[in-house]
Amino acid sequence: MQSHGRLWQEGISDAIGFVVGALLGFWLGQLIGLDVFEPGYGVASLGGIVLVGLGAGMGRRLARNWRDRRSHSDEDPPVQP
Numbered sequence: 001m002q003s004h005g006r007l008w009q010e011g012i013s014d015a016i017g018f019v020v021g022a023l024l025g026f027w028l029g030q031l032i033g034l035d036v037f038e039p040g041y042g043v044a045s046l047g048g049i050v051l052v053g054l055g056a057g058m059g060r061r062l063a064r065n066w067r068d069r070r071s072h073s074d075e076d077p078p079v080q081p
Contacts, residue, residue: 009067013064018059018063
C-alpha cells in the first residue's frame with residue numbers, strides 16, 4: 001500500500017506534465033498555423049487537436065519517467081560482485 005504523500009506526488013506530477021505538455025503542443029500548433037479553436041473541423045483545427053493530445057501524453061510520460069528516476073535514485077545502488 002502506498003502512502004498518501006507518494007500518491008499526492010504521483011498525481012501532481014502527472015497533472016503538471018499533462019498540462020505543460022498540452023500547452024507546449026498548443027503553442028507549437030500556433031507557431032506552425034494549426035489553431036485548435038478554428039471554427040469547424042478543418043485540417044488546421046484537427047492538426048491542432050492532435051498536437052495538444054500528443055503534447056499532453058508526452059508530458060505525462062516524461063513526468064512519470066522523471067518520477068521513476070527520482071524514486072530509483074533514492075534507493076541503494078545494487079551491489080556489484
